[in-house]
Amino acid sequence: MARLEFGAAIDAAVAEAMARDPRVIVLGEDVHTLRAPLFARFGPRRVLSAPISEAAFVGAAVGAAMGGLRPIAELMLVDFVGSCLDSLLNQASKVEGFTHGDWKVPLVVRATCGGGYGDGGQHEQALWGLLAGIPGLSVVVPSTPADAHGLMTAALRHDGPVIFLEHKLLSRSWLEFLGAGGRKTVSFDVPPDGVEGEVLAGEEVPLGVAAIRRHGDGLTIVSLAVGVHRAIAAAEILAREGIDCDVLDLRSVRPLDRVAVVASVARTGRLLVVDEDYREFGLSGELAAAVLEAGLSPRFARVCVDGTIPYARHLEDLALPSVARIAEAARELARVSPDLPGHG
Template sequence: PLLRRNLLVRFGPSRVRGTPISESAFLGAGVAAAMAGLRPVVELYMVDFIGVAIDALLNHAAKLKTFSGGKWTAPLVVRAPCGGGYGDGGQHEQSLWGWLAHIPDLTVVVPSTPADAGGLMLAALQHDGPVVFLEHKLLSESWLELLGSSGRRTVHYDVPAEGARGPVPRTWEPTPIGEAALRRAGEDVALVGVGVDVHRALEAARVLSEEGVSAAVVDLRTVSPLDRRTVCEAVARTGRMVVVDEDYEGFGLSGELAAVVLEAGISVRFARVCTQTTIPYARHLEDQALPNVERILATVRQLLKPGPGSSSSSRQD
């Protein structure tokens, strides 16, 4: 709300428009505006609500360039908070970046730092196709303030020590879409994630360092397109990969990353820490369902134990 008010003051009601709460209507209007030559930004209250409006993205915006032989595009940005960890249940705490990235020609961006949030948004605004820009609620100071004022004690669970705050450049430049960032170098295992999971991986890496384990941390930044080279380089160096992914495990990002590495011919021991079920309301069940530092540590320690074969998959239930 504060962001929209500031934009309204700066740009006026002709460019910043409120809408009725009908995601199918205002997302459809955004796609139509993009097809007409504008560059709209459509904001959803939560990414979970994209389900009632997915037709505009799936069957129109993402297919326009291919169907027109490259003559037409739909350059719009769909901005949406995502993720859980504060007790709002499975209809309000999903991530869905893997589901969205499954759609060809739909770019999916998930920043993990304030600097990348700004740089990737600039890149998204300049991109010639539809972009879904997902911001995890536990990395958003405005969301943390909103949730904290609601009296939900669960909001304090697993909020990263670093994340919502961080350095930003004096002069903003676009952050290239499709380029991952190596947040920490390591020789024993590569932790790969996106958004809030990067901060959990960094916390786990610091603990592992005290145990004599050198963990690399790769921040994908963009789910689609994937930076395959950076991932493969980190995994080839370590021989082990743990994907930390708050999105659903089945048919998702974690499995795609495993395929990318194996298709590159890299021998790797593989494990993943993902959400495997519908996210429950109950705090103790939610804590078990979502990735967290303790689950990451347990998975890495298990992976470091001697095991058969050079290419394997394991999971920490």
């Protein structure tokens, strides 16, 4: 057990896998700087600095995975997936299906995501819903150092392609790299429990298993990444008002832990989704479908991102899911009796 920062917890999982398995390699833009310790320890043949050619190096990572390696391709910011979408949409995700499970693509794409430091609409998107919409990909989005370590460990043992998203507000090194740049004149609303925590080396967090972060019978809040910490903060305020919330941390978007969501909502009769991704055609709608398909008809609301994330910090704060928005939406849901037997 060690106390680690979020990013260091991921790097520790990567280092462990690289030390154990010579097939694990890291490639991507600037990795000699961003992963300097891995570069110094494993050398330039296993930590490969790539040109700004996402289509080439993510595409090559797919081929390398099919050819027997276990690559981690680093995309810097998930927003840059636009430049290499084909390798995920039409290549990595399809091989297992085409070969009826005979040929797998053990690839991890590691990228940062999320906003809260004023970088604007091309550098702060979540996009996990877009990526999870592609069958054949797994998409994981941890909210704590322990999960970050455990999910990276699981991703590196998994035989299919995994998109591993690292929220910049949780990752001190990324926030320093992109947000602060050595300045003491800026501050960010960073959730302390997400930034640093106890990590059990080598312990796997299985893909597709949600975690219950808080127990309550009045309302289910489902979220992931920074949203989990905002939801917990809101739940503490709501508890003082007599509204007790279940807070569920999905951890994986695909596979989605429908069972955990349905079990909680069956108990509470109310579902509030807190999702930093876009509101429409994404995760929040999928969760609504999941409970409907399970035969439940809960009260439903969502706190998401509605459009292009504005650059100005005060506008960005209004656009991203905040404690205030979550609490307000929860109060609104709690005001109405759920239409379920045994409730109301």
